[in-house]
Amino acid sequence: MLSRLSPLAQRTISPRLLSNAQRTLVNISYPSPKIAVLELDRPPVNSLSLEMSAKIVESIKEIESNPEVQAMVLKSSNPKIFSAGLDITEMNRPTVARLEDFWRNIQTLFLTLYSTRLSTIASIDGHSPAGGCLLAMSCDYRIMSATPSYKIGLNETKLGIAAPYWLKDLFVTTIGYREAEVGLALGKLYSPKEALEIKLVDELVDSPVIDVALKRADEWASIPEKGRVASKVMLRGAMIQDLEEKREMDVGWFRDFIMEEGVQKGIEGYLKNLSKK
Numbered sequence: 001m002l003s004r005l006s007p008l009a010q011r012t013i014s015p016r017l018l019s020n021a022q023r024t025l026v027n028i029s030y031p032s033p034k035i036a037v038l039e040l041d042r043p044p045v046n047s048l049s050l051e052m053s054a055k056i057v058e059s060i061k062e063i064e065s066n067p068e069v070q071a072m073v074l075k076s077s078n079p080k081i082f083s084a085g086l087d088i089t090e091m092n093r094p095t096v097a098r099l100e101d102f103w104r105n106i107q108t109l110f111l112t113l114y115s116t117r118l119s120t121i122a123s124i125d126g127h128s129p130a131g132g133c134l135l136a137m138s139c140d141y142r143i144m145s146a147t148p149s150y151k152i153g154l155n156e157t158k159l160g161i162a163a164p165y166w167l168k169d170l171f172v173t174t175i176g177y178r179e180a181e182v183g184l185a186l187g188k189l190y191s192p193k194e195a196l197e198i199k200l201v202d203e204l205v206d207s208p209v210i211d212v213a214l215k216r217a218d219e220w221a222s223i224p225e226k227g228r229v230a231s232k233v234m235l236r237g238a239m240i241q242d243l244e245e246k247r248e249m250d251v252g253w254f255r256d257f258i259m260e261e262g263v264q265k266g267i268e269g270y271l272k273n274l275s276k277k
């Protein structure tokens with residue numbers, strides 16, 4: 001894509017002016033041989049389109065393929081948004097084929113990030129609703145900026161939709177049944193302080209989040225891989241296997257739910273309000 005531009009244009013065009021079609025969507029860097037940083041870079045809000053999910057999966061696989069790398073920090077290029085979650089436009093009057101493909105890519109994203117052999121540290125320097133919270137919860141450790149205006153949580157019910165069963169399971173596993181029951185029903189978005197209290201995040205920082213995330217990545221990367229991965233498989237294997245077995249059933253639930261006229265009206269209204277803001 002970018003390579004289709006002339007070399008002069010490639011050198012002079014400001015990255016801010018690049019359309020998403022011309023962007024790489026994620027950037028990978030290696031601050032040290034054992035640590036990778038995967039930066040989400042899909043303006044304006046790092047929402048997860050089909051292509052964005054596929055790109056994140058491809059990048060995780062690329063990082064995993066280097067046996068020296070032990071830990072990965074997941075961060076955002078946006079200074080105040082980690083990820084706004086699923087790209088809502090993917091669910092707005094879609095074709096059935098695209099919608100099903102979109103959902104398969106979201107499932108794969110979850111399965112890949114949740115099960116990777118890498119230690120994963122979420123560096124949450126901004127808002128992280130819904131699918132953004134899914135990305136964070138799929139990591140092994142979550143560090144969030146203490147900025148009080150930031151929000152994290154699962155707000156699906158506010159859009160007139162429900163979290164899929166496996167995201168509900170992930171939420172329950174992370175914060176416990178009762179808190180998840182209330183949080184899901186109300187579509188609650190938590191402040192960083194509240195998120196720390198219920199253990200939705202592990203640590204709050206005032207300093208640049210990435211600095212602390214890199215320190216934690218160093219600590220996690222120093223643990224011998226075999227035992228660390230075996231523990232991860234023991235804790236996460238059942239949920240992964242369960243979704244692997246139910247993938248197509250889940251695609252069907254998602255498709256039938258989203259294609260309902262009432263749900264479509266709700267999504268349309270939510271999108272209109274977002275753009276009006």
Ligand SMILES: CCCCC/C=C\C/C=C\CC/C=C/CC(=O)SCCNC(=O)CCNC(=O)[C@H](O)C(C)(C)COP(=O)(O)OP(=O)(O)OC[C@H]1O[C@@H](n2cnc3c(N)ncnc32)[C@H](O)[C@@H]1OP(=O)(O)O
Pocket residue numbers: 044045047081083084085086087088089127129130131132155156159161162163164165253254257258271274275276277
């Ligand atoms: C028994 C049967 C049950 C079956 C169940 C089966 C399956 C489950 C069914 C469905 C599950 C679906 C799961 C969904 C999870 C999700 O992730 S849904 C997405 C939820 N995300 C949100 O609600 C976040 C919305 N965004 C915001 O709140 C704000 O944008 C922000 C992140 C706080 C940032 O605010 P800021 O003021 O900086 O930016 P703007 O609001 O002005 O946004 C800029 C621009 O971006 C557009 N936009 C924002 N978020 C999204 C998004 N998620 N997708 C697409 N587009 C988004 C916004 O509209 C603006 O656009 P512009 O006006 O054209 O500039």
